[in-house]
Amino acid sequence: MTAPDRDSPPEETGGEAADWGALSALPGNPLMWILILSELAVFGAFLIGFTGARIADPGGFADSQALLSRVDGGLNTLVLITSGWMAALAGRASHDGRQRACRGWLLAALALGAVFLAVKAVEYSGKAALGIGLETNTFFTLYYLITGFHALHVVLGMVILGIGIWRPARDTVETGTAFWHMVDLIWVLVYPVIYLVR
Numbered sequence: 001m002t003a004p005d006r007d008s009p010p011e012e013t014g015g016e017a018a019d020w021g022a023l024s025a026l027p028g029n030p031l032m033w034i035l036i037l038s039e040l041a042v043f044g045a046f047l048i049g050f051t052g053a054r055i056a057d058p059g060g061f062a063d064s065q066a067l068l069s070r071v072d073g074g075l076n077t078l079v080l081i082t083s084g085w086m087a088a089l090a091g092r093a094s095h096d097g098r099q100r101a102c103r104g105w106l107l108a109a110l111a112l113g114a115v116f117l118a119v120k121a122v123e124y125s126g127k128a129a130l131g132i133g134l135e136t137n138t139f140f141t142l143y144y145l146i147t148g149f150h151a152l153h154v155v156l157g158m159v160i161l162g163i164g165i166w167r168p169a170r171d172t173v174e175t176g177t178a179f180w181h182m183v184d185l186i187w188v189l190v191y192p193v194i195y196l197v198r
Contacts, residue, residue: 032175036182039153043186046149047193050142057138062198064139067132072123073195076116077187083112084184087177090164094173102168106161109180113158120151143194150186157183 054061090105127133127140134144157180164176 032178036178039182040186043146043150043189046142046146047189050146050193053138053142060137061139064137064143065195065198067127067130068143068195069123069126070195072119073191076119077191079112079116079119080184080187083109083116084181086112087161087180091173091177094168094170099168102173103165106165106168106173106176110158110161110165113154113161113180116154117151120147146190146194150183150190153183153186 086105086109090102090109093099093101093105132140134141157176160176160179164173
């Protein structure tokens with residue numbers, strides 16, 4: 001039986017941890033969970049607003065939605081779900097003290113984040129080629145705002161995963177993967193609401 005690939009012993013935190021109530025029981029830094037809950041609320045408001053606007057103009061939204069690529073959106077859904085799975089494997093490796101494996105899974109998750117952004121860039125450039133922009137109509141204003149804001153979260157998540165690769169302490173990895181799972185979850189909600197539901 002081979003020993004785990006420990007590059008260095010897991011870091012210990014000294015002193016007593018602050019009491020964050022129920023948040024203290026969650027993995028990672030409790031402040032990240034406050035951010036996650038607030039971001040979920042923001043995206044929830046966006047999607048409710050989008051749904052309300054679609055109810056007000058069902059025909060216009062259906063015509064505009066037909067110009068979206070369900071294949072690109074579906075591909076990006078698979079990419080982020082796979083990336084989230086890799087982030088979960090990184091968290092498990094970190095918990096077991098296998099820092100080399102943890103770094104590898106985080107790097108793979110980060111790379112798929114880059115694939116997501118590349119697919120999104122192709123999608124945006126396709127719309128631009130058709131003369132479709134932020135001010136084309138209400139559908140595309142909301143489409144660009146919601147998906148663009150999500151893409152910014154993907155970029156931020158990649159930075160946070162990069163910090164985990166650089167410093168794979170258990171708390172850092174748990175905090176970063178929690179944020180990344182939020183990014184996954186939001187897209188799983190955004191994709192059907194914007195691309196599929198009529």
